[in-house]
Amino acid sequence: xxxxxxxLDRRRDAxxxxxxxxDALAHSAQLEALIRAQIADSGGAxxxxxxxxxxxxxxxxxxxxxxxxxxxxxxxxVTAPELGPIFAACVADAVAPVLQQLGADAPAAxxxxxxxxxGTGAFAEVALKRLLELDALPGRYAILEPSxxxxxxxxERLQERLTPPLFELVEWLxxxxxxxxxxVLFANEVIDALPTPRFAIEADEVYEEHVAVEDGRLVRVxxxxxxxxxxAVRHLERQLGQRFAHGYQSEVLPQLPYxxxxxxxxxxxxxxxxxxxxxxxxxxxxxxxxxGTLRAxxxxxxxxxPLLWPGLQDxxxxxxxxxxxxxxxxxxxxxxxxxxxxxxxxxxxxxxxLERIERIADEGERLRRTQEVKRLTLPSEMGERFQVMGFEKxxxxxxxxxxxxxxxxx
Numbered sequence: 226x227x228x229x230x231x232x233l234d235r236r237r238d239a240x241x242x243x244x245x246x247x248d249a250l251a252h253s254a255q256l257e258a259l260i261r262a263q264i265a266d267s268g269g270a271x272x273x274x275x276x277x278x279x280x281x282x283x284x285x286x287x288x289x290x291x292x293x294x295x296x297x298x299x300x301x302x303v304t305a306p307e308l309g310p311i312f313a314a315c316v317a318d319a320v321a322p323v324l325q326q327l328g329a330d331a332p333a334a335x336x337x338x339x340x341x342x343x344g345t346g347a348f349a350e351v352a353l354k355r356l357l358e359l360d361a362l363p364g365r366y367a368i369l370e371p372s373x374x375x376x377x378x379x380x381e382r383l384q385e386r387l388t389p390p391l392f393e394l395v396e397w398l399x400x401x402x403x404x405x406x407x408x409v410l411f412a413n414e415v416i417d418a419l420p421t422p423r424f425a426i427e428a429d430e431v432y433e434e435h436v437a438v439e440d441g442r443l444v445r446v447x448x449x450x451x452x453x454x455x456x457a458v459r460h461l462e463r464q465l466g467q468r469f470a471h472g473y474q475s476e477v478l479p480q481l482p483y484x485x486x487x488x489x490x491x492x493x494x495x496x497x498x499x500x501x502x503x504x505x506x507x508x509x510x511x512x513x514x515x516x517g518t519l520r521a522x523x524x525x526x527x528x529x530x531p532l533l534w535p536g537l538q539d540x541x542x543x544x545x546x547x548x549x550x551x552x553x554x555x556x557x558x559x560x561x562x563x564x565x566x567x568x569x570x571x572x573x574x575x576x577x578x579l580e581r582i583e584r585i586a587d588e589g590e591r592l593r594r595t596q597e598v599k600r601l602t603l604p605s606e607m608g609e610r611f612q613v614m615g616f617e618k619x620x621x622x623x624x625x626x627x628x629x630x631x632x633x634x635x
Contacts, residue, residue: 337408503544562626567608572628
Protein backbone atom coordinates (compact mmCIF):
# COMPACT_ATOMS: atom_id res chain seq x y z
CA UNK A 226 0.00 0.00 0.00
CA UNK A 227 1.59 3.27 -1.11
CA UNK A 228 1.29 6.36 1.05
CA UNK A 229 3.52 8.77 -0.84
CA UNK A 230 4.30 8.80 -4.53
CA UNK A 231 5.74 12.32 -4.34
CA UNK A 232 2.53 14.39 -4.46
CA LEU A 233 2.46 17.43 -6.70
CA ASP A 234 2.86 19.98 -3.91
CA ARG A 235 5.91 18.17 -2.54
CA ARG A 236 7.42 17.89 -6.00
CA ARG A 237 7.00 21.63 -6.46
CA ASP A 238 8.68 22.25 -3.09
CA ALA A 239 11.62 20.10 -4.16
CA UNK A 240 11.91 21.79 -7.55
CA UNK A 241 12.17 25.19 -5.83
CA UNK A 242 15.23 24.13 -3.81
CA UNK A 243 18.74 25.15 -4.91
CA UNK A 244 20.44 22.20 -6.58
CA UNK A 245 23.37 20.55 -4.80
CA UNK A 246 26.72 20.55 -6.55
CA UNK A 247 28.17 17.47 -8.23
CA ASP A 248 30.24 16.39 -5.23
CA ALA A 249 27.26 16.64 -2.90
CA LEU A 250 25.08 14.65 -5.29
CA ALA A 251 27.76 11.97 -5.53
CA HIS A 252 27.89 11.80 -1.73
CA SER A 253 24.11 11.45 -1.58
CA ALA A 254 24.20 8.73 -4.23
CA GLN A 255 26.58 6.71 -2.03
CA LEU A 256 24.20 6.90 0.90
CA GLU A 257 21.20 6.11 -1.28
CA ALA A 258 23.01 3.01 -2.56
CA LEU A 259 23.47 1.89 1.06
CA ILE A 260 19.78 2.51 1.76
CA ARG A 261 18.72 0.60 -1.36
CA ALA A 262 20.91 -2.32 -0.34
CA GLN A 263 19.25 -2.44 3.08
CA ILE A 264 15.83 -2.28 1.45
CA ALA A 265 16.77 -5.23 -0.76
CA ASP A 266 18.11 -7.19 2.22
CA SER A 267 14.94 -6.48 4.22
CA GLY A 268 12.50 -7.97 1.74
CA GLY A 269 11.72 -4.82 -0.22
CA ALA A 270 11.07 -2.17 2.44
CA UNK A 271 12.55 -0.70 5.62
CA UNK A 272 10.69 1.27 8.32
CA UNK A 273 10.84 5.03 7.82
CA UNK A 274 12.60 5.29 11.19
CA UNK A 275 15.43 3.15 9.81
CA UNK A 276 15.63 5.33 6.70
CA UNK A 277 15.82 8.42 8.93
CA UNK A 278 18.54 6.81 11.04
CA UNK A 279 20.65 6.09 7.96
CA UNK A 280 19.96 9.48 6.38
CA UNK A 281 21.12 11.30 9.50
CA UNK A 282 23.66 9.02 11.17
CA UNK A 283 25.12 6.43 8.76
CA UNK A 284 28.88 6.48 9.52
CA UNK A 285 30.71 8.84 7.17
CA UNK A 286 27.64 9.41 5.00
CA UNK A 287 24.70 10.53 7.14
CA UNK A 288 23.76 14.17 7.50
CA UNK A 289 25.18 14.47 11.02
CA UNK A 290 28.07 12.08 10.44
CA UNK A 291 29.59 13.65 7.34
CA UNK A 292 31.49 16.91 7.09
CA UNK A 293 29.07 19.29 5.37
CA UNK A 294 28.27 22.61 7.05
CA UNK A 295 24.94 22.40 8.89
CA UNK A 296 24.67 25.32 11.29
CA UNK A 297 24.49 29.03 10.61
CA UNK A 298 23.84 31.08 7.53
CA UNK A 299 26.00 28.85 5.31
CA UNK A 300 24.25 25.67 6.45
CA UNK A 301 20.67 24.43 6.50
CA UNK A 302 19.32 25.91 9.73
CA VAL A 303 20.24 28.20 12.62
CA THR A 304 19.97 27.05 16.24
CA ALA A 305 19.56 29.37 19.21
CA PRO A 306 23.22 29.16 20.37
CA GLU A 307 24.43 30.11 16.88
CA LEU A 308 22.53 33.41 16.95
CA GLY A 309 24.74 34.83 19.68
CA PRO A 310 25.55 34.51 23.38
CA ILE A 311 22.14 35.26 24.95
CA PHE A 312 20.55 31.80 24.84
CA ALA A 313 23.51 29.96 26.38
CA ALA A 314 23.98 32.64 29.06
CA CYS A 315 20.34 32.32 30.14
CA VAL A 316 20.56 28.52 30.25
CA ALA A 317 23.68 28.87 32.42
CA ASP A 318 21.72 31.15 34.76
CA ALA A 319 19.00 28.48 35.00
CA VAL A 320 21.29 25.56 35.83
CA ALA A 321 23.75 27.47 38.03
CA PRO A 322 21.70 26.83 41.22
CA VAL A 323 21.79 23.09 40.51
CA LEU A 324 25.57 23.04 40.04
CA GLN A 325 26.03 25.22 43.12
CA GLN A 326 24.00 22.77 45.21
CA LEU A 327 26.12 19.88 43.97
CA GLY A 328 29.34 21.82 44.60
CA ALA A 329 28.29 22.81 48.11
CA ASP A 330 27.73 19.18 49.06
CA ALA A 331 30.79 17.80 47.26
CA PRO A 332 33.37 20.59 46.72
CA ALA A 333 35.94 18.18 45.33
CA ALA A 334 33.52 16.92 42.66
CA UNK A 335 30.99 19.66 41.84
CA UNK A 336 29.13 17.72 39.17
CA UNK A 337 29.27 17.21 35.42
CA UNK A 338 27.60 19.28 32.73
CA UNK A 339 26.70 16.90 29.89
CA UNK A 340 25.70 18.51 26.58
CA UNK A 341 24.09 16.25 23.98
CA UNK A 342 25.23 17.35 20.53
CA UNK A 343 27.59 20.31 20.75
CA GLY A 344 26.88 22.06 17.43
CA THR A 345 29.75 24.38 16.62
CA GLY A 346 30.79 24.69 20.28
CA ALA A 347 29.07 28.08 20.58
CA PHE A 348 26.88 26.97 23.47
CA ALA A 349 29.73 25.44 25.47
CA GLU A 350 31.88 28.54 25.03
CA VAL A 351 29.30 30.95 26.42
CA ALA A 352 27.91 28.59 29.06
CA LEU A 353 31.33 27.93 30.60
CA LYS A 354 32.20 31.63 30.69
CA ARG A 355 28.87 32.50 32.28
CA LEU A 356 29.06 29.67 34.82
CA LEU A 357 32.50 30.95 35.82
CA GLU A 358 30.99 34.41 36.41
CA LEU A 359 28.26 32.83 38.53
CA ASP A 360 30.75 30.76 40.58
CA ALA A 361 28.98 27.61 39.37
CA LEU A 362 31.56 25.83 37.22
CA PRO A 363 31.07 22.08 36.84
CA GLY A 364 33.94 19.74 37.60
CA ARG A 365 33.75 18.47 33.99
CA TYR A 366 32.03 19.67 30.82
CA ALA A 367 31.28 16.64 28.65
CA ILE A 368 29.99 16.77 25.07
CA LEU A 369 28.35 13.70 23.56
CA GLU A 370 28.90 14.31 19.84
CA PRO A 371 28.49 11.60 17.17
CA SER A 372 30.10 13.63 14.36
CA UNK A 373 33.89 13.53 14.16
CA UNK A 374 33.87 16.66 12.00
CA UNK A 375 31.81 18.59 14.54
CA UNK A 376 33.99 17.36 17.39
CA UNK A 377 37.02 18.82 15.66
CA UNK A 378 35.22 22.08 14.99
CA UNK A 379 34.14 22.30 18.64
CA UNK A 380 37.64 21.50 19.88
CA GLU A 381 39.25 24.18 17.70
CA ARG A 382 36.74 26.83 18.71
CA LEU A 383 36.91 26.14 22.44
CA GLN A 384 40.69 25.85 22.50
CA GLU A 385 40.93 29.22 20.77
CA ARG A 386 38.32 31.08 22.83
CA LEU A 387 38.54 29.62 26.34
CA THR A 388 41.31 30.16 28.84
CA PRO A 389 43.35 26.98 29.47
CA PRO A 390 41.73 26.25 32.85
CA LEU A 391 38.26 26.38 31.28
CA PHE A 392 39.23 24.38 28.20
CA GLU A 393 40.72 21.67 30.39
CA LEU A 394 37.25 21.01 31.81
CA VAL A 395 35.95 19.95 28.37
CA GLU A 396 35.92 16.36 27.19
CA TRP A 397 34.23 14.48 24.36
CA LEU A 398 32.31 11.26 24.79
CA UNK A 399 31.47 8.39 22.45
CA UNK A 400 28.48 7.36 24.55
CA UNK A 401 26.63 8.15 27.78
CA UNK A 402 28.65 8.82 30.90
CA UNK A 403 29.70 5.49 32.44
CA UNK A 404 28.85 4.65 36.02
CA UNK A 405 27.04 6.83 38.53
CA UNK A 406 27.33 10.59 38.19
CA UNK A 407 25.87 13.85 39.45
CA UNK A 408 25.26 16.93 37.36
CA VAL A 409 23.20 18.45 34.56
CA LEU A 410 22.17 16.94 31.25
CA PHE A 411 21.29 19.50 28.56
CA ALA A 412 19.91 18.91 25.06
CA ASN A 413 18.95 21.63 22.59
CA GLU A 414 17.23 20.42 19.40
CA VAL A 415 18.21 16.79 19.93
CA ILE A 416 14.96 14.89 20.42
CA ASP A 417 13.50 16.24 17.16
CA ALA A 418 16.30 14.43 15.29
CA LEU A 419 15.74 11.02 16.87
CA PRO A 420 14.73 8.52 14.16
CA THR A 421 10.98 8.36 14.49
CA PRO A 422 8.44 5.79 13.34
CA ARG A 423 5.58 7.11 11.21
CA PHE A 424 2.13 5.58 11.52
CA ALA A 425 -1.05 5.72 9.44
CA ILE A 426 -4.63 4.66 10.09
CA GLU A 427 -6.39 2.71 7.36
CA ALA A 428 -9.87 1.22 8.05
CA ASP A 429 -9.17 1.57 11.80
CA GLU A 430 -6.01 -0.53 11.52
CA VAL A 431 -2.55 0.76 12.39
CA TYR A 432 0.07 0.76 9.64
CA GLU A 433 3.72 1.79 9.73
CA GLU A 434 5.30 3.90 7.04
CA HIS A 435 8.18 2.19 5.25
CA VAL A 436 10.55 3.18 2.46
CA ALA A 437 10.70 1.00 -0.66
CA VAL A 438 11.92 1.22 -4.24
CA GLU A 439 9.31 1.55 -6.96
CA ASP A 440 10.02 2.33 -10.62
CA GLY A 441 13.66 2.91 -9.69
CA ARG A 442 13.11 5.54 -7.00
CA LEU A 443 12.60 5.67 -3.25
CA VAL A 444 8.95 5.91 -2.18
CA ARG A 445 7.03 5.84 1.08
CA VAL A 446 4.68 2.86 1.51
CA UNK A 447 2.54 1.40 4.28
CA UNK A 448 2.94 -1.98 5.94
CA UNK A 449 0.95 -3.42 8.89
CA UNK A 450 2.42 -2.12 12.16
CA UNK A 451 4.05 -4.51 14.59
CA UNK A 452 2.70 -4.91 18.13
CA UNK A 453 5.11 -2.38 19.65
CA UNK A 454 4.06 0.48 17.37
CA UNK A 455 0.41 -0.56 17.32
CA UNK A 456 0.29 -0.51 21.12
CA ALA A 457 1.90 2.95 21.18
CA VAL A 458 -0.71 4.34 18.78
CA ARG A 459 -3.61 2.81 20.72
CA HIS A 460 -2.12 4.30 23.91
CA LEU A 461 -2.24 7.72 22.24
CA GLU A 462 -5.88 7.21 21.34
CA ARG A 463 -6.76 6.26 24.91
CA GLN A 464 -4.95 9.33 26.23
CA LEU A 465 -6.66 11.57 23.68
CA GLY A 466 -10.07 10.01 24.29
CA GLN A 467 -10.81 9.33 20.63
CA ARG A 468 -9.75 7.21 17.69
CA PHE A 469 -7.65 8.61 14.86
CA ALA A 470 -9.63 9.09 11.67
CA HIS A 471 -9.15 7.03 8.52
CA GLY A 472 -6.13 8.38 6.62
CA TYR A 473 -4.56 10.10 9.64
CA GLN A 474 -0.75 10.00 9.59
CA SER A 475 1.75 11.16 12.17
CA GLU A 476 4.75 10.19 14.26
CA VAL A 477 5.13 8.54 17.63
CA LEU A 478 8.36 7.80 19.48
CA PRO A 479 7.73 4.73 21.67
CA GLN A 480 11.47 4.33 22.24
CA LEU A 481 11.73 7.76 23.95
CA PRO A 482 11.72 6.35 27.52
CA TYR A 483 14.53 3.92 26.63
CA UNK A 484 16.55 6.66 24.94
CA UNK A 485 16.15 8.97 27.94
CA UNK A 486 17.24 6.29 30.38
CA UNK A 487 20.23 5.47 28.17
CA UNK A 488 21.53 9.05 27.83
CA UNK A 489 20.97 9.94 31.48
CA UNK A 490 22.70 6.70 32.45
CA UNK A 491 23.65 6.63 36.12
CA UNK A 492 22.60 10.22 36.90
CA UNK A 493 22.00 9.94 40.64
CA UNK A 494 21.53 13.57 41.60
CA UNK A 495 21.03 16.56 39.36
CA UNK A 496 18.82 17.87 36.60
CA UNK A 497 17.90 17.46 32.95
CA UNK A 498 16.92 20.31 30.63
CA UNK A 499 15.48 19.90 27.13
CA UNK A 500 14.80 22.62 24.56
CA UNK A 501 13.05 21.73 21.32
CA UNK A 502 10.11 22.55 19.13
CA UNK A 503 6.94 20.62 19.63
CA UNK A 504 3.59 20.47 21.38
CA UNK A 505 1.75 18.95 24.28
CA UNK A 506 0.05 15.73 23.17
CA UNK A 507 -3.41 17.22 22.67
CA UNK A 508 -1.98 19.82 20.27
CA UNK A 509 0.42 17.44 18.52
CA UNK A 510 -2.36 15.10 17.43
CA UNK A 511 -5.02 17.61 16.46
CA UNK A 512 -7.34 16.30 13.71
CA UNK A 513 -6.18 19.03 11.33
CA UNK A 514 -2.54 17.98 11.77
CA UNK A 515 -3.34 14.86 9.78
CA UNK A 516 0.04 14.46 8.06
CA GLY A 517 2.14 14.75 11.19
CA THR A 518 5.07 17.08 11.77
CA LEU A 519 7.88 15.49 9.75
CA ARG A 520 9.89 18.11 7.86
CA ALA A 521 13.10 18.37 5.88
CA UNK A 522 15.47 21.36 6.00
CA UNK A 523 17.83 22.26 3.20
CA UNK A 524 19.63 25.61 2.81
CA UNK A 525 17.24 27.32 5.23
CA UNK A 526 14.20 26.05 3.34
CA UNK A 527 11.68 23.76 4.98
CA UNK A 528 9.89 21.28 2.74
CA UNK A 529 7.93 18.04 2.89
CA UNK A 530 10.02 15.61 0.83
CA PRO A 531 12.16 13.62 3.28
CA LEU A 532 13.42 11.12 0.69
CA LEU A 533 15.11 13.78 -1.42
CA TRP A 534 18.94 13.77 -1.46
CA PRO A 535 19.64 11.48 1.53
CA GLY A 536 22.49 12.80 3.64
CA LEU A 537 22.22 16.37 2.34
CA GLN A 538 19.25 17.59 4.36
CA ASP A 539 18.13 17.54 7.96
CA UNK A 540 15.05 15.53 8.92
CA UNK A 541 13.07 16.41 12.03
CA UNK A 542 9.77 15.73 13.75
CA UNK A 543 8.26 17.81 16.53
CA UNK A 544 8.49 16.63 20.14
CA UNK A 545 5.49 15.31 22.06
CA UNK A 546 6.26 17.06 25.35
CA UNK A 547 3.64 15.02 27.18
CA UNK A 548 5.58 11.89 26.20
CA UNK A 549 8.80 13.55 27.36
CA UNK A 550 7.25 14.37 30.74
CA UNK A 551 6.10 10.77 31.11
CA UNK A 552 9.55 9.46 30.17
CA UNK A 553 11.37 11.74 32.61
CA UNK A 554 9.17 10.79 35.54
CA UNK A 555 9.39 7.09 34.60
CA UNK A 556 13.20 7.43 34.70
CA UNK A 557 13.00 8.46 38.36
CA UNK A 558 13.09 12.25 38.09
CA UNK A 559 10.71 14.86 39.45
CA UNK A 560 9.03 17.07 36.88
CA UNK A 561 10.43 20.59 37.31
CA UNK A 562 8.60 22.67 34.74
CA UNK A 563 7.47 23.32 31.17
CA UNK A 564 7.21 26.65 29.38
CA UNK A 565 7.89 28.40 26.10
CA UNK A 566 11.44 29.41 25.22
CA UNK A 567 10.47 33.08 25.51
CA UNK A 568 9.16 32.59 29.06
CA UNK A 569 12.17 30.52 30.04
CA UNK A 570 14.63 33.17 28.86
CA UNK A 571 12.65 35.95 30.53
CA UNK A 572 12.74 34.00 33.78
CA UNK A 573 16.45 33.28 33.60
CA UNK A 574 18.38 36.47 33.14
CA UNK A 575 17.01 38.02 29.95
CA UNK A 576 15.94 41.19 31.76
CA UNK A 577 19.55 41.82 32.76
CA UNK A 578 20.66 41.09 29.21
CA LEU A 579 18.25 43.72 27.88
CA GLU A 580 19.63 46.28 30.31
CA ARG A 581 23.17 45.54 29.18
CA ILE A 582 22.16 45.80 25.52
CA GLU A 583 20.81 49.30 26.14
CA ARG A 584 24.25 50.31 27.43
CA ILE A 585 26.19 49.04 24.39
CA ALA A 586 27.88 52.03 22.77
CA ASP A 587 28.43 50.48 19.35
CA GLU A 588 25.19 50.97 17.43
CA GLY A 589 25.80 48.00 15.11
CA GLU A 590 26.46 45.61 17.98
CA ARG A 591 23.45 46.93 19.89
CA LEU A 592 21.25 46.27 16.84
CA ARG A 593 22.65 42.72 16.44
CA ARG A 594 21.92 41.85 20.05
CA THR A 595 18.43 43.37 19.82
CA GLN A 596 17.69 41.28 16.73
CA GLU A 597 19.01 38.21 18.55
CA VAL A 598 16.56 38.78 21.41
CA LYS A 599 13.71 39.17 18.93
CA ARG A 600 14.53 35.92 17.14
CA LEU A 601 14.77 34.06 20.43
CA THR A 602 11.55 35.42 21.95
CA LEU A 603 9.01 36.60 19.36
CA PRO A 604 6.08 34.20 18.81
CA SER A 605 6.63 34.40 15.05
CA GLU A 606 10.27 33.33 15.51
CA MET A 607 11.57 30.88 18.16
CA GLY A 608 9.80 32.27 21.21
CA GLU A 609 6.66 30.12 21.21
CA ARG A 610 7.57 27.36 18.71
CA PHE A 611 10.42 26.23 20.96
CA GLN A 612 9.61 24.96 24.42
CA VAL A 613 11.62 24.01 27.47
CA MET A 614 11.13 21.15 29.92
CA GLY A 615 13.12 20.37 33.05
CA PHE A 616 13.50 17.49 35.48
CA GLU A 617 15.28 17.31 38.83
CA LYS A 618 16.44 14.66 41.28
CA UNK A 619 17.46 15.61 44.82
CA UNK A 620 18.18 19.20 43.70
CA UNK A 621 16.06 22.25 42.93
CA UNK A 622 16.09 24.39 39.79
CA UNK A 623 14.95 27.35 41.83
CA UNK A 624 13.21 30.03 39.77
CA UNK A 625 13.95 28.52 36.36
CA UNK A 626 10.32 27.76 35.46
CA UNK A 627 8.40 30.41 37.39
CA UNK A 628 7.56 32.42 34.25
CA UNK A 629 4.87 31.26 31.85
CA UNK A 630 4.16 27.76 33.19
CA UNK A 631 2.51 25.54 30.54
CA UNK A 632 2.31 22.30 32.50
CA UNK A 633 -1.50 22.53 32.52
CA UNK A 634 -1.39 21.69 28.80
CA UNK A 635 0.28 18.35 29.36
